[in-house]
Amino acid sequence: MSVAKEKQYQKEFAPHLKLIDGLAELLNTYHKQGIKMAIGSAAIMFNIDFVLDGLQIRHYFDAIVSADDVVRSKPDPETYLKCATLLSIAPAECLVFEDAPKGVDAALNANMDCVVLTTMHNKDEFNQRNIISFHKDFTDFAM
Template structure:
């Protein structure tokens, strides 16, 4: 059975940008004091800013409004750092064109906010391909909850079983599994061994040049 839709995570999947998020959070932690830096910070780099800040500082350190303001400042630092270097992973532009030519519906599902998403989609010229964009502000629960992927499928008008998710982190693959979706893994930030416990993975690749779209989609 051919697949009808592809759903893409953004950070680490469409672009190799996690170092810039890390440096922006590290700068923010140094400003706040008492946070994490270096390798100790890396495992916490997922989810919405309030979720990350609660993991690092514990509950009660900041109000929700304060955490949202801190998150906005951090995202500003991130865009300043990354904006001059935005580029897609190898092969993605051609892959998106090929998917559109085959009438595969395309969506983005990410924990990033709208300004970050717009920066990437506009600067790389791929905004036209996507009929659904689900941001951090569009869901109540971040990955590994399946809400992001299920909302994307609904917006594209397809069943979860008709979707393939493209992800780079285990929590995103778990979210796809819980949504009833197959997954392609990009090894941008994690090794293939870190995904051994998942049974919804079709293939694991370094970038989009390694994918045969007809074979993948079942045409």
């Protein structure tokens, strides 16, 4: 039943699937600069595949860590620490883009700085000390 539910969700959501404003430019810029990028998500891989393939952005990412790959979910740092390991980058050298307080907590617990996208939550819902900036989308992110 769970797989059937996810398939129905994907079918209904597919026409609305789009990148957050400015994300295509950011991904392209970072990719050209050789910056390693990973996805660290609490979603299952089935749904991550739907988004990456539907938006044709899989090639930008050097590593993907899903809910299927961890024992403990966010705010535990396991997801982000696995990303850092797969990228061969020290956690303190990573920058996390997050849209949820638990994700920002996970970044803090992994010793990573965070840029917060206020797409799902308001700025006042975040009080973590690892936040370096807030943005409504990627168009106002200084690259």
